[in-house]
Amino acid sequence: MCCGEDAVLGLPAPVLEALAGYRRMRDAHGWGWGEGALPDLFRWARFSLLGPAFDAAAATGDWPAAVRAALGDGDPPAGVAVVTAGAGGELTVRTGPPRPGPAGASLPIDVVVLSDAREDRTVSVAGTAVAVPAGGVGLAVVDVDPAAPAVPVTCGPARADVVAVREVPAARLRVSAPVCARWSVTDATGGGWGPPGLPAKWDVTHRPYWHAREAEFDVPAGPLEVVVARGLEYRRTTLTVDPAPGGTAEVTWEPQRRFDPAAAGWYGGDLHVHLNYSGDAVLEPADAARMQAGEGLHLVQLVAGNLGGALVYDRELLDATAGTELWSGDRVGVAGLEYRNGLLGHVHALGLAGVPEVLHSGDEGTAAPWDWPPNAAVCAALRDRGGLATYAHPVYSALTDVGQLYAPARTVEARELVADAALGLVDAVEVVSCFDDRGAVVLWHRLLDCGLRLAAVAGTDVFLSFAHGPGVASNPPGWGRVYAHLGGEQLTAAAFRSAVAAGRTVVTNGPWPTLGVDGAGPGAVLDRSPGDRLAVRATVTGGGVERLVLHGAGGAVLAETGGADLEVEVPVETGTWLAAAAYGDDDEHTLGAPVFAHTGPVFVDVGGRRVAVPASARWCLSALGALEALVTAEGRFDPAHRDEQLGALVDVVERARAVYREVADR
Structure with missing residues (x-):
């Protein structure tokens, strides 16, 4: 017996054929599946x-x-x-x-x-x-x-x-819980044990895990550690058992909540998950549904994407299901696309009702070797098909200097985001991701300072088909997540998309923060007059938090506490935004340390005018200059059409410059 949460999903013939093809590739070439562009x-x-x-x-x-x-x-x-x-x-x-x-x-x-x-x-x-x-x-x-x-x-x-192994007598272990959960069973040497038939996975701490509601399987006789968890919202529990040779040990887990955002209308999602991406196992959507259930995650987007070559993994799933939900009810799954360009940045789009013609660019040896079209055109195409245009894993560094975003050349960071956001083509940015959240916050705050209302979202970029790393790649889905307030609507992909588009979001890799500004929450737009004072309250629940901070426009830290509750009055003279963030070190519930969470902002217009911070506009102008220099020096363009293709990118930059110059002049 493996998992009471297993789903039987009817898959279209093209999807079944693609999965069979993946198995042949895996069997012929090993876990790399013959992917020539696989990073070393x-x-x-x-x-x-x-x-x-x-x-x-x-x-x-x-x-x-x-x-x-x-x-x-x-x-x-061992x-x-x-x-x-x-x-x-x-x-x-x-x-x-x-x-x-x-x-x-x-x-x-x-x-x-x-x-x-x-x-x-x-x-x-x-x-x-x-x-x-x-x-x-x-x-x-x-x-x-x-x-x-x-x-x-x-x-x-x-x-x-x-x-490096030794034979010992066999025993049995039986585990159960009222809901699907994440289990980790290790022997005295740290070796992992689990039921056959389920994908074996290891998280970033190299702890083995698998998901099930109940299971019974062979283990070595002797001491075993059993760790049970269920995503961010439940307490992790550690137990020990010592089955005798030929005997059976039993573990029953009763989940205990750390917090319950859904009780207040907040539902958690992971917008950036790869089902098959080469790796140790070929997975079906039902495997993702089981992992999602075991993490207590409300919504998961399984993105099709290439890995640097021509093969777009899980494209057939997207082709067959775009515009529909893979499964629905108390959990929702959808297929999506990660459009990848290593020079300009990666973009995905929740809610796609159709598949764009171009799925990636800038990949040598494929039919799309050039850094063209600009990502601006891609964002527009994704939006035309109903998608929420979102830049993925935006920054690899802490971004203490704007130049860090533009060197070296191909690091899959969000280079064109500064331009596309100014042109109104971007809806959201991954503030919690597999890259550096500190740098993402710096970039996002600069854009907010310029009156751009980008929602904060989370995408873990986990590879479900990978047993091991690198880094957080083999973590469970939802180790970082975006919560969207659905405003009383039933959980659906469309309702989640609408809530994100409205900015009603919180992102976290562990703790749960809240924010109220004159009683309004994230995404709200308040219209105030010069001299008004705003009553602000922020709270945080969860372990590992060392600082609770109230951020404001222009890099301002308006209040800070080492406690779990912060109340302050904020006077306003010009447009601003306010958001709460929690910062910490390590916590057993956080698999993407350091501990971090950030609410979406409440926007405050004063005298009918949005926030406009000239220093941040000048920062963005510097970023555009670095982007133009980068694409001119490093961009791959068709030699027969170089001037036209480079010119299209430069035109995007120039139109964005006009937006930031206006803010800088204010």
């Missing part, structure tokens, strides 16, 4: 020490050195074996504590190959060839049966056996 980092996504290695590589840029630093000189952790190919061709092996398991189990072991040779080598790990450059590193992930624990490794005539 993704090839290490299954490495259990990816986090420390990635941090070291970010500091030095030397990946082999980063892997060696993450491994250290002592014994590696589940990791280190094979060193010496300069003379010899092989040495280091392993940590062996993972326990009953006969017949399949335990994944990371075999990291380090080369001390001066020439390139090929090392065979259980029959899989691992190419290792001179002085470099390689990785193979091998599934091992504890009844046959030796993994053969050869390099030329040299041979060694890796033994």
Whole structure:
């Protein structure tokens, strides 16, 4: 028995054929599915020490050195074996504590190959060839049966056996809850256990997890830790059991709420989720529905998108269902599109009733190799089809300087957002995402300062088909989410879209903030006179919060507290906006630390005029100058039409300049 939340969804024939094609690609090429444009980092996504290695590589840029630093000189952790190919061709092996398991189990072991040779080598790990450059590193992930624990490794005539598992007696574990939940079951070495038939996943902390309402499955006899969670709104619970050989241990979980936004009309969604995106498993929409249920997430948008090549994953699902809901009721699922251009930025659009003609651009080796059309045209096309034009994961850095947004060239940041927002072509921006939320806040606040009313949304960009990272990519959907106030309407994709378009949103990766300005909430527009005073109250519920802040126009922090409640009177002389934000460090409920939440703003017009901060307008003008320089130097344009295509982008920039110059002059 796996999951009482499993749904049987009737899928159109083209979708079934696409899924069958994905399985053939996965079986033929492994977890990369033959994706030639797969970033090198993704090839290490299954490495259990990816986090420390990635941090070291970010500091030095030397990946082999980063892997060696993450491994250290002592014994590696359980589940990791280190094979060193010496300069003379010899092989040495280091392993940590062996993972326990009953006969017949399949335990994944990371075999990291380090080369001390001066020439390139090929090392065979259980029959899989691992190419290792001179002085470099390689990785193979091998599934091992504890009844046959030796993994053969050869390099030329040299041979060694890796033994990183041990056989122990079998037991059973039975878990249940009144609702679908996220379960994590680990043995004393940290190895994960779960029911067969469900996708095995690991979050950013490398904790294994799966979703079910009830399940019963084999485990090793001995101590086990069981962690149960259900998204942001419920308390995480940790339990221990110790099943005897041949025995069965039982765990029953009763969920306890941390907060209940839906009781006040707020419904949570994740607008940026990839169902299939290469990876370890080929998933069906029913898998996403189960994960959504297990996270207590009201709405999920499964976006089709390419990964740098010509293949647009899950396009058939979008083609077949655009304009309809995949499932409805107390949870809603929809298919969407992530339009990807690595130079100008990525855009998605909740509520698409049709599929645009162009699905991506700027990808060499495809039918769309040029950075054209401008994203402005793309936003307009998405809107024409009913979509809510939204820039994804806007900033990779803390954005302490505007130039950070425009170098290096292709980092998939929201470069054209500053222009498209000024032209009224953008509805929302991911303030909570897989990138740097601090930088997203800086950019978003600058745009708000110029009288642009962009809604704050959240999109995690998780890859459901990936078992492991990189980073937060294999987190559960909804680890960050946008809450939309539906104003008493029933939960539907259309109602959610309308609420976001009206700015009635809160974004969070853990805590729950509220804001009231003269009794009005996020998205409200108040008309006041010079000298009026506004009664403001903000609150926050949830762990890990160190500061509750009231933000205002021009970078102002109008009030701040280390507590959970803030009340203040704010005088106004000119147009402004007000929003509450919560900041912190770590919390067990937050899988995308640091802890962060931000309400949508309440807009305050004074004398009928919107906010206009000249300094922010000048900042945006600097951004437009950097954008024009970037596309001129780095843009890929059809040589036969370069002037026309570059000119179209420059025209977008120039029209946006007129908007910001007007604000700057005020």
